[in-house]
Amino acid sequence: MDLFLQQTFDGLAFGGIYACVALAVVMIYQATDHLNFAQGEMAMFSTYIAFTLLHHGVPYWWAFLLTMAISFIGGVLVERIIVRPVEGTSVLNEVIVFIGLLAIFNSLAGWIWDYTIKPFPSPFPDKAPFGITFIGPHDFGVIGVTLMVLAAVFLFFRFTPVGLAMRAAAQNPDSARLVGIRVGWMLALGWGLAAAIGSVAGMMVAPIVFLEPNMMMGILLYGFAGALLGGISNPVGAVAGGFMVGVLENWVGTYVPFVGSQLKLTVALVLIVTVLVFRPSGLFGHVVVRRV
Amino acid sequence: MDARSNAKSRELAALASGAKLSRSQLVGLALALLAAFALPWFISDYRNFQFTLAISYAMAVLGLNILVGYNGQFSLGHAAFYAIGAYTAAIMMEQGGFSYYWTIPVAGLVCLVAGFLFGLPALRLEGLYLALATFALSVATPQMLKYDAISPWTGGVQGVSITKPDPPFGLPISQDQWLYLFSLAVMLVLFVCAWNMLRGRTGRALKAIRDNPIAASAMGVDTALYKSLTFGVSALYTGIAGALGAIAIQFVAPDTFNFFLSIAFLVGVVIGGLASIPGAVFGGLVIVFIPNFAEQVSKAAPWAIYGAVLILFMYFMPAGIWGFIRMLYAWFTRKRGGESDSRAR
């Protein structure tokens, strides 16, 4: 029972990271109708920016906010300058540009900051509140931050005119243009916000896995899986999906016989895909009815 | 994707897929073939090896192109089928004692079945969800190949070394020259098959499913069967490519067949030319030679150069290399007064 609880809480703790990445995925999907393969690498790059700021003596929370701001501007610039020329050509062309971005960010980070792992500080106190011991203080903080970001994203899309305009621009650019929405800038805004959320995910994950250029590669897959499992159109679902993926992976690794750690990811993915076969729009997503 | 960009991309795709061959095109094709068969005598063994690899990748790219370009199904997992083909060849040759040429049809068949079976559940998944399922497949492949229970055959984490075949009938050519010619012949057979399949009824059905699945099924196309069969055929091509690649490299190991290989295939498809058969040849060349180019430019950050090259390709050749060539060709013939051409259409 002890093992069960530990694996579950550990899964939840890491699920918080997946959830945070999943939120960034949802953000970019809501804003652009695409998945961005370079998202993880952009988050990693942002984290290095935070690392550099901290290294130069900037206090943690200032560095945190500054990194979010820089990432936001960076995201907007990437969209305006690099992605813009291929927008609307075809999904695959955009995917290739994303892959190109992934390679560039990964390689640049290694070039600038070297490949050795760097410790990244956690902003949270050494002890979790309420005397909780099953879950580390940082993990606890991660879950809290994830829920806060979730609330912000949810409120943004539900209650602000910009959020609404952004969704409109992504889902039906032509009609959106007709009602006076500046579709191009909405896309850029979406990229900026997704980059900012990604930077939060990066700064939350780095204290756990250590900062290095390949830090986000594995995590992005879990983020995608979480977002799709929960429902890509639904931030709440995506966060739930992220937590589920974290817990599921640990359970599979611990309890499914003959699988052990060697195949735990494989089995977890098979389970997720199976769920998606039966619920093609995710556990919490709504079914899209298409017109002919 | 919205309707406008849909239409635009179709236009580009149409540009990249030739249906009928004119006389000048036939002449061009014959010249290209002649050049391809004469090539091994003009280059070193090392280059022969590189081009053999390019041929192997070209077949894999064609396999993926049939699925992505013609049928509109997305796959980030074709490294898995390439791996199955490669391991089939390795196990047959090193443990079964078979000759290398027997591995080609077997690898194809095994992958046909594997692809078809994977295609069945994938039927219910579209777009992003299919991308995730295939992504998962390619992440899981190395782990499955390493799995202890099957390591007596796969060699586990250590992989399998393969002996390179000698040229037959005592031909006075090197192993590399022979392997190039053999791979080229296999590729030609596969390309002709693909061309035959895609320009006829089957090709129309596939494209109909891609462009408007609901209308296609309303018109009596068995969408489910076609889609899973396409997955199977696509895997068959990739599997044969994997077998040839393994024989050329003389070694298979689990971590070779990772997510990045799948990505490389996708890059080959798009940069070569989506939904075009000749584009696959360029795709294969791109997979082998762009990383080499990137490395020559910068040792410090080769991937940055690689990424930049990909992005530049998308800026200047949005329909891929083959699409670009066709555009040049169209522009050239129009300039020469291609009225007869337009009347013929």
Added chain:
Amino acid sequence: MLHRKLLVAAAAVALTIGAGPVAAKKMYGPGVTDTEIKIGNINPYSGPASAYGAIGKGIAAYFKMVNDNGGVNGRKIDFISLDDGYSPPKAVEAARELVEKDQALLIFQSLGTPSNTAIHKYMNAKKVPQLFVATGAGKWNDPKHFHWTMGWQPSYPGEAEIYAAWLLKNKPNAKVGILYQNDDYGKDYLDGFLKGLGAKAKTMVVAKESYEVTDPTVDSQIIKLKDSGADTFFNITTPKFAAQAIRKAYDSGWKPLQFLNNVSSAIGSVLKPAGFEQSTGVITTVYQMDYSDPQFKDDPAMKAWDAWMDKYMPGADKTNGNYIFAYNVAYTMVQVLKQAGDDLTRANVMKQAANLKNVKVPLLLPGITVDTSPTDYAPIQCEQLAKFDGKEWHRFGDVICPK
């Protein structure tokens, strides 16, 4: 090719005409001239293992220093290093490019077990030295079947046997939990360890957990190992996962006796990120010095290395143990070339590589030397156990040389 044959023939004629066995006779293999020696190398500068690219860069910087000081016997080293992205197909391509197109004399320090396995047969069929490969697999010490391939660093299985022997002697009732990377490197350590324990392996090893390099963390595995009741932990992981495992074990309140493989024994880039308090008491084996280890601060060799880093690798991270490794292995290469003198054929280079006697490489630990013979292709065999005391590696016991 033709040129080379002519050259060799001419040299042979010159030798027979010339006055007997004079050492000054020049014999050149491919890639060698009066002013230059071409050396090939394959390293992952891109892709998932790009952290090791530092070794290739370090070697290039070392050779630059050698060239700036006049080269080896007056010949400059032309170091051609190619990127294989840790992928065997690319490694084969790179090896063929180096051997056939660039006509390198030899390939030095090609990195990674899969990549080296892929080119193993080719190099031996072509009779090109594949010298001092950067992997600790046991299979490189096989001069009978693979005359042209030689490793450099202590072998992984040998190192694992040292831990096993220590356990059998000092803690025979240990319950061991093992975490290993699920690839050739992890399996090599695992097999060596199990072999070292012999018949007792079945009772002593209570849990084995593996992870993939693509996994984000090893937390879940550590929890399982802790739950297995193990009181001894053998940590077969690369730096990132090693640091994670050490910290997670500490955080979860698991206090086993820890063995850490040498691969991840760097203080600055593993133990410091993991936390000094968390790493205290960890046991490893060492054979080279560590820049972050205070006991070597005033060592003249370490000072020379420091100056070299400042001059040839400005801005590089000195805590990265790969630069120490690169410096040492490049030194060994230069030693072989010096020994070969003016007879720079592939055969003689291989002969000299198999004839290193008591070579003292600057940043190897005292008592550890490079030794080879035609039947022994393992240049560094000996290592010493060391315990981390929260600040530095405290070596204990004798220098051990597993067979």
